[in-house]
Amino acid sequence: MSVGLVIVSHSAKLAEGVCELAAQMAADVRLAAAGGTDDGGIGTSLEKIQAGIAETDQGDGAVLLTDLGSAVMTAEMAMEFLDPEQQERVRMANAPLVEGAVAAAVSAQTGKSLAEVLSAAESAGASY
């Protein structure tokens, strides 16, 4: 098993594209695309994020990556609604979406811990 990733974006295509890209180097990592509103518009969906967490966290935890500020807020809400036990293994990365997702996916693929995957995502931001 490994840490999973939830890609939270305002655009369904963007979230799917990030998963597509990250999957290239992380064939065994669970990646969930939580993009767009429930009715397919541009925006974020609490329900999609919750489903993404449920799908990707199979016990080793999940890292959430977000695009804009309102995605961060919706993702935070989803995290607050988790039961306390699961809350401990679901983290939001303060990282650039695409670059953080690729770095985190590779880290998860090599079996790294939640803290290591999170830090892989967050240090991806520094390489500019």
Place this chain on the structure above:
Amino acid sequence: MSVGLVIVSHSAKLAEGVCELAAQMAADVRLAAAGGTDDGGIGTSLEKIQAGIAETDQGDGAVLLTDLGSAVMTAEMAMEFLDPEQQERVRMANAPLVEGAVAAAVSAQTGKSLAEVLSAAESAGASY
């Protein structure tokens, strides 16, 4: 007129999603999605990047944003093939793709210069 943006990605969906997101706050900015290979696979396409530059640079210049390192190399090649006059107004941003694209798009929408749009993209990277 304004500075245009070319979104260079290994994934067609990712490039389109970034354009969708950036267009929300930049209705008048020319945004080109140059994602995926010519035959629809994961990878970058010199031709799509060249077409994206041609489409977005209408005299005020264009900024290229990229996902991974090989996208950077393909984009650099596309820039080298431009005629010298156009070369002067086409720039690659050293910025996180999504965050840089949104910041650059908003900057272009408000009529900023090529240098300002580039710097908006590049300082988006710093906010982590």
Place this chain on the structure above:
Amino acid sequence: MELDAAWADRWMHDSARVIAENRQRLTTLDREIGDADHGENMERGFSAIVEKLDTDGTPDTPGAVFKTAAMTLMSKVGGAAGPLYGTAFLRAATAAGDSGALGPAELVAVLTAARDGIVARGKAEVGDKTMIDAWTPAVDAAATAQAADSTPAGILIAAANAAEAGLAGTEPLVARKGRASYLGERSAGHLDPGAASTALILQSAVRAAEAAA
């Protein structure tokens, strides 16, 4: 007049109506300094609240109405306003507790909790050109009115008037939170859409209270 569950239900219905009427205006404000969807976002959220209340029947307490509003806004809005107003109503529900009708002190506690929820969620301060610039003056005015022994309706009027003034005050500000902050100096000279919807919603609370008077 009592700030009971029926009042809270009327508040939500009146909000849905005025937001629908002002959809275009809110979206136009958001076009200037955002992504032109605040009207649609808010209408989607409040029409879903009304639908839920109409289908399930009015809950027993104001707190339960706020809880319904919170959950609905969180899942339906799709923009920043969803988690922000959602958290506001969730905190308001907690502050209202099981009370069947809110007294003056409870009302101030509810408004304060709502504002604090928005701050907890969005980390905005007064002057950042957000809905907080309507909420914080509203909460302060409510507390002042309550200290002066106003009725609940009087407290709501004070809050709504202060929110309206707060909205007007957002015009010269440079945004430091939310999408508008991408615009930097260019965000000055426009009203904040979220502050505008806040003023509308607080005016609805007044009308809902007056309807029962």
Place this chain on the structure above:
Amino acid sequence: MELDAAWADRWMHDSARVIAENRQRLTTLDREIGDADHGENMERGFSAIVEKLDTDGTPDTPGAVFKTAAMTLMSKVGGAAGPLYGTAFLRAATAAGDSGALGPAELVAVLTAARDGIVARGKAEVGDKTMIDAWTPAVDAAATAQAADSTPAGILIAAANAAEAGLAGTEPLVARKGRASYLGERSAGHLDPGAASTALILQSAVRAAEAAA
């Protein structure tokens, strides 16, 4: 034996053949430390070169063959190998100029220019676990062989053997460029796919020269 346009044409055909034969192997290497597409990328590129040469006919000079290879690789490969080998062959074409057949010094200049093109494009240094770890020993060995008055075929053999040794040397390295660098320490213990394709291509150059002997 002459390193003329016919040689360059045979070189490209032989490369296409061995790359197709080694597609699986290159992709397996890339699966370990990359994205499992180097075999497909290279086969797509070289089969397109061959198609172009067969359709248009062999150009007049080695330089023109390299130019065709460069343009085709740049537009068809889709991965890092595209701009890297594309730039290599473009610089090789420039170094070859209008020469009808490459003498020993020209051959070394062509190989050096190719390697320098890859460095200019990818900024890798020896030891970064990339194709440069095959190219730089190859160029050095070619220069040494030429200084010792080797024939063009001898120079190519020296280059190919050094590339093969360079490939083997990538195994313990930790990648500092390209996708494999994402893996950090975990990239050690695997051969670099691009160094493997480089060794194959330089061996093809030898065979193409021997075929004319």
